Every structure is written in structure tokens, then in C-alpha cells.
Amino acid sequence: xxxxxxxxxxxxxxxxxxxxxxxxxxxxxxxxxxxxxxxxxxxxxxxxxxxxxxxxxxxxxxxxxxxxxxxxxxxxxxxxxxxxxxxxxxxxxxxxxxxxxxxxxxxxxxxxxxxxxxxxxxxxxxxxxxxxxxxxxxxxxxxxxxxxxxxxxxxxxxxxxxxxxxxxxxxxxxxxxxxxxxxxxxxxxxxxxxxxxxxxxxxxxxxxxxxxxxxxxxxxxxxxxxxxxxxxxxxxxxxxxxxxxxxxxxxx
Amino acid sequence: xxxxxxxxxxxxxxxxxxxxxxxxxxxxxxxxxxxxxxxxxxxxxxxxxxxxxxxxxxxxxxxxxxxxxxxxxxxxxxxxxxxxxxxxxxxxxxxxxxxxxxxxxxxxxxxxxxxxxxxxxxxxxxxxxxxxxxxxxxxxxxxxxxxxxxxxxxxxxxxxxxxxxxxxxxxxxxxxxxxxxxxxxxxxxxxxxxxxxxxxxxxxxxxxxxxxxxxxxxxxxxxxxxxxxxxxxxxxxxxxxxxxxxxxxxxxxxxxxxxxxxxxxxxxxxxxxxxxxxxxxxxxxxxxxx
Amino acid sequence: xxxxxxxxxxxxxxxxxxxxxxxxxxxxxxxxxxxxxxxxxxxxxxxxxxxxxxxxxxxxxxxxxxxxxxxxxxxxxxxxxxxxxxxxxxxxxxxxxxxxxxxxxxxxxxxxxxxxxxxxxxxxxxxxxxxxxxxxxxxxxxxxxxxxxxxxxxxxxxxxxxxxxxxxxxxxxxxxxxxxxxxxxxxxxxxxxxxxxxxxxxxxxxxxxxxxxxxxxxxxxxxxxxxxxxxxxxxxxxxxxxxxxxxxxxxxxxxxxxxxxxxxxxxxxxxxxxxxxxxxxxxxxxxxxxxxxxxxxxxxxxxxxxxxxxxxxxxxxxxxxxxxxxxxxx
Numbered sequence: 002x003x004x005x006x007x008x009x010x011x012x013x014x015x016x017x018x019x020x021x022x023x024x025x026x027x028x029x030x031x032x033x034x035x036x037x038x039x040x041x042x043x044x045x046x047x048x049x050x051x052x053x054x055x056x057x058x059x060x061x062x063x064x065x066x067x068x069x070x071x072x073x074x075x076x077x078x079x080x081x082x083x084x085x086x087x088x089x090x091x092x093x094x095x096x097x098x099x100x101x102x103x104x105x106x107x108x109x110x111x112x113x114x115x116x117x118x119x120x121x122x123x124x125x126x127x128x129x130x131x132x133x134x135x136x137x138x139x140x141x142x143x144x145x146x147x148x149x150x151x152x153x154x155x156x157x158x159x160x161x162x163x164x165x166x167x168x169x170x171x172x173x174x175x176x177x178x179x180x181x182x183x184x185x186x187x188x189x190x191x192x193x194x195x196x197x198x199x200x201x202x203x204x205x206x207x208x209x210x211x212x213x214x215x216x217x218x219x220x221x222x223x224x225x226x227x228x229x230x231x232x233x234x235x236x237x238x239x240x241x242x243x244x245x246x247x248x249x250x251x252x253x
Numbered sequence: 254x255x256x257x258x259x260x261x262x263x264x265x266x267x268x269x270x271x272x273x274x275x276x277x278x279x280x281x282x283x284x285x286x287x288x289x290x291x292x293x294x295x296x297x298x299x300x301x302x303x304x305x306x307x308x309x310x311x312x313x314x315x316x317x318x319x320x321x322x323x324x325x326x327x328x329x330x331x332x333x334x335x336x337x338x339x340x341x342x343x344x345x346x347x348x349x350x351x352x353x354x355x356x357x358x359x360x361x362x363x364x365x366x367x368x369x370x371x372x373x374x375x376x377x378x379x380x381x382x383x384x385x386x387x388x389x390x391x392x393x394x395x396x397x398x399x400x401x402x403x404x405x406x407x408x409x410x411x412x413x414x415x416x417x418x419x420x421x422x423x424x425x426x427x428x429x430x431x432x433x434x435x436x437x438x439x440x441x442x443x444x445x446x447x448x449x450x451x452x453x454x455x456x457x458x459x460x461x462x463x464x465x466x467x468x469x470x471x472x473x474x475x476x477x478x479x480x481x482x483x484x485x486x487x488x489x490x491x492x493x494x495x496x497x498x499x500x501x502x503x504x505x506x507x508x509x510x511x512x513x514x515x516x517x518x519x520x521x522x523x524x525x526x527x528x529x530x531x532x533x534x535x536x537x538x539x540x541x542x543x
Numbered sequence: 544x545x546x547x548x549x550x551x552x553x554x555x556x557x558x559x560x561x562x563x564x565x566x567x568x569x570x571x572x573x574x575x576x577x578x579x580x581x582x583x584x585x586x587x588x589x590x591x592x593x594x595x596x597x598x599x600x601x602x603x604x605x606x607x608x609x610x611x612x613x614x615x616x617x618x619x620x621x622x623x624x625x626x627x628x629x630x631x632x633x634x635x636x637x638x639x640x641x642x643x644x645x646x647x648x649x650x651x652x653x654x655x656x657x658x659x660x661x662x663x664x665x666x667x668x669x670x671x672x673x674x675x676x677x678x679x680x681x682x683x684x685x686x687x688x689x690x691x692x693x694x695x696x697x698x699x700x701x702x703x704x705x706x707x708x709x710x711x712x713x714x715x716x717x718x719x720x721x722x723x724x725x726x727x728x729x730x731x732x733x734x735x736x737x738x739x740x741x742x743x744x745x746x747x748x749x750x751x752x753x754x755x756x757x758x759x760x761x762x763x764x765x766x767x768x769x770x771x772x773x774x775x776x777x778x779x780x781x782x783x784x785x786x787x788x789x790x791x792x793x794x795x796x797x798x799x800x801x802x803x804x805x806x807x808x809x810x811x812x813x814x815x816x817x818x819x820x821x822x823x824x825x826x827x828x829x830x831x832x833x834x835x836x837x838x839x840x841x842x843x844x845x846x847x848x849x850x851x852x853x854x855x856x857x858x859x860x861x862x863x864x865x866x867x868x869x870x871x872x873x
Contacts, residue, residue, distance in 0.1 A: 075750035087745045089738050100738045104750030106731050113730035114723050120730060286663050346606035349663045351843050353793055357836030364829035479664050518675050521668035528665050529653040
């Protein structure tokens with residue numbers, strides 16, 4: 002479904018992504034791992050339109066994504082979370098989710114200005130859907146709280162809900178477990194599995210927590226210094242000597 | 254007529270460049286526009302008047318004193334106004350508005366201390382005109398251009414060769430990376446503001462004898478300053494200088510050959526046109542897009 | 544149960560009843576103080592303009608120093624249309640506002656892909672260019688420095704040159720414009736604006752066409768400011784370039800900051816307070832500037848939610864101190 006081919010991105014002399022190719026099939030959960038600075042978030046940024054790669058292609062079901070703006074890519078069905086929390090902290094929790102569904106709503110400018118029937122119906126439906134998703138992660142009681150006032154782990158979940166609400170085909174999760182404690186990580190693991198069960202989408206996940214990634218992913222890509230180091234099932238990756246060496250003394 | 258216009262263009266260009274430099278430096282260091290640059294220039298003029306005329310200091314003392322004072326003003330401005338607002342996580346829009354507030358406060362202080370009537374700064378040199386190659390030049394003009402050029406060249410070497418200058422450039426490029434190299438980003442930012450304000454102050458003192466010293470000059474010069482920076486390439490030191498030259502050439506020659514009606518609008522039209530068709534400026538600078 | 548809830552919902556609107564009555568009966572209260580009534584008419588215009596400014600600055604975060612220019616474009620636009628075409632005044636007003644709205648969007652479009660900071664430069668430049676055009680217009684059509692005269696508003700056979708009549712006309716306009724803004728703000732458009740202001744990158748990533756919404760916000764703001772300008776032109780009957788001066792644009796900003804951004808009462812409080820201040824400070828120029836500068840800094844540093852936010856906080860604190868459990872929704 003998502004096909005990245007020979008992706009290369011340069012920052013001056015630095016090759017942040019060097020000839021990287023990967024595939025995310027339908028209804029799959031793919032992991033993307035690698036040491037810090039390996040180019041994982043950069044890859045996400047290339048897919049979601051924040052960066053434009055110097056070479057290579059990114060295709061979603063055959064549609065070329067390179068050169069499109071982030072909002073266009075979101076409209077095509079790719080939603081993401083961010084490595085550093087990127088919420089709208091002064092808006093309420095539910096408003097954050099409603100922003101996520103913005104481009105699915107059809108009310109025109111004048112519908113909004115005059116609060117037409119179309120606007121009212123859409124808003125009601127959107128509110129209901131947002132609340133339902135907040136319930137899914139257990140945040141519905143905080144729907145009217147300021148997003149910035151949530152606990153760290155809750156903010157991370159909110160980012161996921163905000164991305165989910167638009168019914169994306171592909172969900173990009175950038176280190177969703179970063180900074181979480183073990184209880185929060187267990188919750189996250191359960192939530193991600195439930196997402197895969199309930200919705201018809203794929204997830205591409207960057208993560209440092211090996212237990213989490215290995216336990217969830219069906220296929221893993223390993224990046225190092227911008228290049229694709231290895232790829233395979235979690236078992237294959239764990240036994241791969243090249244990977245073990247790159248993570249010398251790491252948490253494999 | 255042409256040489257006269259050319260010289261006038263170089264003169265204005267140098268002045269615009271000095272003010273525009275401040276705009277670009279501050280944008281690189283703090284990410285905002287300091288809309289009080291023009292008033293910093295007037296402040297230099299007023300301080301220059303106080304030192305040179307009121308206190309009757311010799312020129313070689315008056316200029317450094319003015320520079321020192323305006324430098325201090327820049328330091329204090331960053332320390333007591335800009336940084337506290339930065340810390341409160343205010344939007345760039347509000348910060349820019351704060352520089353407008355500063356501009357008003359500087360203007361009113363100037364009005365209170367020095368009054369509303371334009372002050373006259375006498376010419377710095379005894380000889381009024383010089384003859385070079387058979388052409389008569391006003392010495393004042395040559396002095397201003399020389400001083401401006403010297404400051405720009407000094408700044409260039411400071412930024413490129415001195416360790417503090419290099420630290421400033423590093424901090425302007427990437428604050429976090431600079432910090433992790435042990436650079437004190439707070440200090441470099443503060444010095445950047447101080448340099449920007451004092452460059453504008455120097456410009457103000459230099460043109461004192463030519464234009465007089467008055468608060469109303471500030472807003473106009475502010476516009477020329479940021480217009481120079483926009484034309485040359487916003488955020489780039491050399492862009493500001495180049496932009497100053499281009500802008501003043503446009504102004505002088507359009508006024509001389511077309512009509513002086515346009516002269517008032519040239520700077521502002523230049524900003525609008527450049528932002529419309531080539532926001533990266535003549536030098537094709539990066540870091541301008543959202 | 545249902546009835547009680549209904550009553551409760553309307554109870555909070557009861558607070559506004561005295562204000563509504565006051566607004567409706569002002570002209571009678573001020574029967575012998577026509578200067579006060581005139582002042583209120585001016586308040587109405589500025590309230591509309593500042594509401595537009597709230598949309599573009601408070602909600603979508605775009606700094607603008609061109610409000611006076613748009614106000615002036617509305618004034619001169621309507622004046623020129625009326626004086627040269629003789630169309631009904633209300634048509635000229637609406638036409639001028641629409642044209643200015645388009646101009647505003649054209650101005651905003653190229654800069655919308657740049658950072659907010661560049662808007663400050665482009666709006667300052669735009670304001671100056673408009674000022675220059677007004678003071679030295681081609682063919683002197685604007686009357687240049689002396690300004691120009693025009694007719695007052697006549698609608699349904701009523702001449703709104705009279706303060707009282709204009710007051711009610713203005714009041715109706717204010718109500719309409721405020722309701723439209725109120726609606727817009729509680730819709731996906733309003734959320735998009737806020738998202739762009741708070742986190743432009745995330746807004747983009749969540750599917751919001753940032754450029755489009757920045758331009759829309761600017762367009763509405765230009766419309767509001769221009770319409771206010773047309774009200775001015777046909778109320779005073781005379782327009783001069785002073786209303787377009789750069790400083791006037793800053794005064795609009797002071798109004799919204801002082802009142803409180805992203806609030807319903809903020810623009811009203813801000814507009815009225817600053818207009819009152821102008822009356823008081825009308826004298827010494829240096830102190831006027833000083834006051835404006837200090838007020839701006841105080842509100843940016845210490846009172847970012849303006850007087851409205853301050854008032855709200857004080858009331859919340861009182862409620863907590865009283866230990867009231869009623870309706871504690873954040």
C-alpha cells in the first residue's frame with residue numbers, strides 16, 4: 002500500500018536518508034527501528050510531506066506523494082503522531098480531536114458562518130465520533146480539559162486519537178511510547194493491538210522500546226546512519242548479526 | 254547629474270544597509286522583526302547631539318560614546334524586554350508588537366528629553382568640499398560612506414574570524430546545536446541585539462548633519478531598513494547591505510529621472526513586490542518559508 | 544426535569560438583560576448629551592473592526608499593521624463609489640467592503656506561505672502605500688490631504704445622518720457581525736484558525752490547508768474593517784487620510800490586546816476603553832505615545848488575555864473562595 006523506493010534526502014553534505022526502500026502492505030503493522038539519528042523521523046517527514054526528498058519515490062496505492070503538502074497527504078489518508086508532542090495545547094482535548102477530522106467535514110465557509118443545518122448535523126456527528134474515540138483510549142472524562150493540562154502519557158494517547166479520527170489508511174506512529182512508564186506502555190501495547198483489530202488500516206511505527214516493537218510488529222526495517230541496514234520478521238531481526246552489532250550492548 | 258545621483262545613492266544605500274543589517278541579524282538570532290530599528294537610529298542621532306554639541310566632546314570621543322550608549326540600550330532591551338517576553342512563550346506576532354511598543358517608548362522618551370523641534374548637528378569636518386579627479390564632492394558624504402563601509406567591513410571580519418562572531422553565527426543557525434557545543438546562546442543573542450541597535454545608532458549620528466535629528470525620521474528609516482533586508486535576502490548580512498544599495502539606487506534614480514512622487518513609495522512597494530515574487534531576496538536566502 | 548434544565552440554560556443569559564436594555568435605550572438616556580451618543584456610534588464601528596481583527600490576530604495568529612488601511616479603503620471606497628456612481632449608499636458600502644476583502648486576500652496570499660513575521664512587514668508596507676495613495680491620489684480624486692465629503696446613509700427612506708437613527712443602524716450591524724463571528728468561531732473554520740495559530744506544522748499535518756485558511760481569515764478581517772470604514776464615511780460625511788495613518792493601525796491592535804483576544808466581550812471592551820482613553824489623552828503627543836507603548840507592553844507581558852480575561856479570572860477566583868460547587872466547568 003505504501004511504497005518507498007530509493008528515498009534519499011540530503012541536508013547539505015549529510016545524507017539523512019540514503020537510498021531507503023520499504024513497503025507497508027494493507028492491514029499490517031510494520032516496525033522501523035534504529036539508533037538515534039538513523040533517519041527514522043526524517044523518513045516519516047519525507048512520507049508525510051514535511052521534507053521533500055532529493056531522490057526516490059513515495060507512493061500510496063500508486064499515488065505519488067513526493068512534492069505534496071502535508072495537508073494534501075493527510076487528505077489522501079496518511080495521519081501521524083510526532084516524536085515530540087505536537088498537540089494544540091491551548092485547545093481542549095476534544096477540540097484537538099475535532100481538528101483531526103477537519104478535512105473530512107464538508108461544511109463550507111458560509112455553512113459555518115450561518116450555522117446551517119449541514120454544519121449543525123456534521124458537528125454533532127463529529128462530536129459523537131470524537132467522544133467515542135476518546136472513550137476508546139479512556140480519555141472521555143477529560144474531553145473539555147485543556148490539552149496541555151493532560152499527563153504526558155495521556156497527551157501521547159491524544160495524539161494517536163487525533164490521528165485516528167480521520168479514518169486514515171496509514172497511521173505513522175513516531176515513538177509513541179517515548180517517555181512512558183511501564184504501565185502506560187502496557188496500555189499502549191493493548192491499544193495499538195485493538196486499533197489493528199478494529200480498523201482497516203496499516204501502522205508504520207518508529208519505536209525504541211524493543212519489547213514493544215518486537216511483540217507487535219509483523220515485519221521490521223532497521224535503519225542506521227540513514228541507510229537500510231536490514232529487514233525481516235522480528236525473529237530474523239533479533240538473530241541478525243549485523244543488527245546486533247549495530248546495537249552493540251543495546252537492548253536487543 | 255549622474256555622479257551626483259550615484260553618490261547620493263551610495264550614501265543612502267550605506268545608511269539603509271546599516272539599519273537593514275540590524276533587521277537581518279536580529280531575525281537570524283531571535284526569529285522576529287525588531288520594528289524599533291528606525292528609532293534606534295534616531296536615538297543615536299540624539300545621543301550624538303548630546304555628546305558632540307551639548308557636551309562639546311571631540312568627535313573621536315563623541316562617536317564611541319554614542320556607540321557605547323546605543324550598545325548598552327540594545328543589551329538592556331534584550332535583557333529586560335525581549336527575553337522576558339520570550340520566556341512567557343508568547344507568539345512571534347505578539348513579540349513583534351512588543352518591539353512596536355518599545356519604538357513608541359523610545360520616541361516618547363526622546364520627545365520628553367530633547368523636545369519636538371528638530372535638532373541641528375553641525376558638520377563634523379571643517380572643510381565642506383573636496384576635489385578629487387576634477388569633481389567636487391561634499392566631504393560629509395565621503396565621511397559617512399567611509400565610516401559606514403569601515404563598520405561593515407569590521408563586522409564582516411568580526412563575524413567570520415573572531416571566535417565570538419563565529420559563535421554568534423552558529424547560534425543563529427541552530428540554537429540547540431550551538432548550545433551543545435558550549436556556546437552561550439543567551440549571550441550571543443544579547444550581543445546581536447546590541448550590535449544591531451548600535452549600528453543603527455551610528456547611522457543616526459552620521460546623518461545628523463545632513464538630515465537633522467528628529468523623531469519623525471525613525472518610522473521612515475525603519476521602513477527603509479527592513480525593505481533593504483527584504484530586497485537583499487532577509488536574514489543575510491550581505492543581503493541587507495546589497496539590498497540597501499539596490500533600494501537607494503531605485504529611489505534616487507526614480508526620483509531623479511521619473512518623479513519624486515514615487516520616491517516615498519519605492520521602499521514599501523519593493524517590500525510588497527519582493528515578498529510577492531521573490532521572498533528569498535536577491536541573494537536567494539533560505540529559512541524564509543513557514 | 545426538562546423544564547428545570549431549560550430554565551438553567553436561560554438563567555445565564557439573564558445576566559445580559561440589563562446590558563441589552565441599556566443598549567436599546569441609550570439614545571433616550573443620552574437625550575441631552577449628544578456627544579455621548581456620537582461617541583457610541585463611533586464605538587459601534589470600531590467594535591466591528593476589532594472583531595474582524597480578533598479573527599485574524601486572536602484566532603489565526605496573524606499579525607497585521609494594516610487595519611487602518613482596510614478601514615480607510617472602506618471609507619474612501621464607499622465615498623468614491625457614492626460620489627461617482629450615485630448608487631444607493633448601502634450598496635456602495637457593501638461593494639466597498641467586498642472589494643477591500645478581495646484586496647486583503649490578494650495581499651495575504653503570497654505571504655501566507657511565509658512565517659507570520661513577514662506579514663508585519665507586508666502589512667506595514669501596504670498601509671504606507673495606501674496612505675500615500677490617499678494623500679496624493681491620481682487626479683486628486685480622494686481630495687488628497689484635505690479629504691473629501693459624501694452623503695449620509697439613506698435606507699428605506701430614513702436618513703441615518705441623525706445620531707439616534709444611526710445608533711440603531713449601527714447596533715443592528717454590530718449584532719449581525721458579532722453573531723457571524725461567534726458562529727464562525729464555533730465551527731471547523733474557527734478550529735482551523737486556532738490550530739494554525741497554536742501549531743502551524745501540526746495543523747498542516749492534520750489536513751488543514753494552512754494557506755487557504757490564513758487567506759480566508761485575512762479576507763474576513765478586511766471585510767469587517769472596511770465595512771466599519773464605510774460606516775465612518777457615511778456617519779461623519781467626511782473622510783481624510785489621517786484615519787489611515789500607520790499609528791491608527793497600532794491603535795486597533797491595542798484595542799484587541801486590551802480587550803482580550805479570542806473572546807466575545809474582548810473587542811467591545813477594548814474598543815470602548817481605547818476610544819475613551821483617546822478622549823482623555825487627546826492632548827500631549829509624547830504622553831500619548833508613551834501611554835500606548837506602556838499599555839502594549841503591560842498587556843503582552845502580564846495580561847495576555849486582556850481585561851476580559853482578567854475579569855474572568857477574578858470572578859473565577861471569587862467563586863472558588865466562596866466554595867461554590869455550581870457548574871464548575873473549565
